[in-house]
Amino acid sequence: MGLLDGKVAVITGAAQGIGFAIAERFAADGARVVIGDIDEAAATTAAEKLGGSAVATGVRCDVTSASDTDALLAAATERFGALDVLVNNAGITRDATMRTMTEEQFDQVIDVHLKGTWNGLRKASAIMRAQQRGAIVNISSLSGKVGMAGQTNYSAAKAGIVGMSKAAAKEMAHHGVRVNAIQPGLIRSAMTEAMPEHVWEGKMAEIPMQRPGEVAEVASVALFLASDLSSYMTGTVLEVTGGRFM
DSSP states (O other): OOTTTTOEEEEETOSSHHHHHHHHHHHHTTOEEEEEESOHHHHHHHHHHTTSTTTEEEEEOOTTOHHHHHHHHHHHHHHHSOOOEEEEOOOOOOOBOTTTOOHHHHHHHHIIIIIHHHHHHHHHHHHHHHHTOEEEEEEOOTHHHHOOTTBHHHHHHHHHHHHHHHHHHHHHGGGTEEEEEEEEOSBOSHHHHTSOHHHHHHHHTTOTTOSOBOHHHHHHHHHHHHSGGGTTOOSOEEEESTTTTO
């Protein structure tokens, strides 16, 4: 018996990286998965990797668009007959110091992370409220806890996701809908491994466990929050950081 047997999960930004690892873990635990991504071809390919149409489907979704979010969630109910779990994972970076960051770079990051998460939250909550059950997992970041130089846009957005998650959890608790968040730290991925060596080593020096995290380790925590193992948890923020910045 998988922890998500018979459940239907939607995951945004799930064509690669942490999002795909979450989709993969959910599918392995019995869920049928809708992969939302702004790259439709990548979303379709990711769904095929999970086992094809019986297990997963890929849908193009720009999370900053309310209509795209509606279509993504509708794909879950129309294709698989339910919406039990939403993971708001889609994100981008536009790193720059405040001196050099453009207004467009600030707005892009705030829109994708903050408005994108809000779109998912409010749209999924309406469906889940009607059925009196559901779990929403929002992906924040350690940057939203401590702030990172060169990331005033990203740190602000990720901190905002924490506040949004707690507010939504209070609104939705009596409707049987749980809202929690995850703050990953340094997670090994194509993006992080492209960092200059001195930046990577500087971050590694801050981690008591002396290693980066793996995407599968974030996916395991997402599975916990999506499943009944965390049935009495809402409004919480779980750090997946190896002890960095305790």
